[in-house]
Amino acid sequence: MSIVAFLIDFHNQRPGLTAIALADLPITSGAQHYPSTYALLASVVPVNAAETSVLDLACGDGFLLALLESRRQQNLHLSGIDMSTGELHRARARLQASTELIEGTAQHLPWPIESFDHVLCHMAFMLMENVEDVVREICRVLKPSGTFSAIVGASAPPSVVIQAFKTVFPKYQRKPGLEKVRFGDPRTRSSEGIRELLSPGFSNLVLKDVQITLRLTPEEVWDRFTNMYDLSLISVSDGDSVREEFLPLIHSACGAEGKLDYEENLRYFSAQRC
Numbered sequence: 001m002s003i004v005a006f007l008i009d010f011h012n013q014r015p016g017l018t019a020i021a022l023a024d025l026p027i028t029s030g031a032q033h034y035p036s037t038y039a040l041l042a043s044v045v046p047v048n049a050a051e052t053s054v055l056d057l058a059c060g061d062g063f064l065l066a067l068l069e070s071r072r073q074q075n076l077h078l079s080g081i082d083m084s085t086g087e088l089h090r091a092r093a094r095l096q097a098s099t100e101l102i103e104g105t106a107q108h109l110p111w112p113i114e115s116f117d118h119v120l121c122h123m124a125f126m127l128m129e130n131v132e133d134v135v136r137e138i139c140r141v142l143k144p145s146g147t148f149s150a151i152v153g154a155s156a157p158p159s160v161v162i163q164a165f166k167t168v169f170p171k172y173q174r175k176p177g178l179e180k181v182r183f184g185d186p187r188t189r190s191s192e193g194i195r196e197l198l199s200p201g202f203s204n205l206v207l208k209d210v211q212i213t214l215r216l217t218p219e220e221v222w223d224r225f226t227n228m229y230d231l232s233l234i235s236v237s238d239g240d241s242v243r244e245e246f247l248p249l250i251h252s253a254c255g256a257e258g259k260l261d262y263e264e265n266l267r268y269f270s271a272q273r274c
């Protein structure tokens, strides 16, 4: 199975998972705090600008578009594209009819040149194959001086949780057909790689680390893992065994209240089309 087929299958079966995992999680970026990564990305779009057009690339269930709609901003034109029918079905149900939604891929955007002032992409750029084609397409549909801004995954800091994850998960076989599935281009996961990818066509790149810090019970940590792709790659019957092996390894790190520190690192970037 290809990465594209895996992602379509996963998101058709479990639409809305990303928003469930991240919509209500406050984040810190340097000295700044935001209610969520979605709010950070939405803040790129100026309030009270004249005509403004925004594309949410890989919009999923439309949470980011809904956040922008909730501003009730005159002259804000919203569009979204995703390759999962299941996600788009949810997005259509929550969004206004005036918000355009298209089923398609980031590698072949169905809009003419210079259609958008802003392209936003929340937690999807690092999943995409042929990412140079994606960057070219973003460049093509952006107006001159338009911006491309994204939230992507980054390496988690060393912790008991990450150590336990690295100890347990590789022991389990992947489902037949999924052995070779790899997510996206590794360059999207580092600052240097993002700089390289965006250098043809973009300038004024801003990169910011984003931290999510939580205090969770081991079971709550496991619940976050069940929303991730990793667990869906291994066979369902092994899922329970992974849990049984994983939980004791992190129980020992819990404080008196039965919780431990849990951190996720993400990265924000924004760049301007030349």
Ligand SMILES: C[S@@+](CC[C@H](N)C(=O)[O-])C[C@H]1O[C@@H](n2cnc3c(N)ncnc32)[C@H](O)[C@@H]1O
Pocket (backbone or CB within 6 Å): 007, 008, 011, 018, 019, 057, 058, 059, 060, 061, 062, 063, 064, 081, 082, 083, 084, 087, 104, 105, 106, 107, 121, 122, 123, 124, 127, 128, 129
């Ligand atoms: C982790 S989810 C994020 C969804 C949404 N942006 C959010 O944060 O709520 C990744 C989304 O990217 C979509 N996706 C991945 N690669 C894509 C591509 N090449 N073209 C269009 N959509 C893609 C998936 O279908 C899925 O909806």
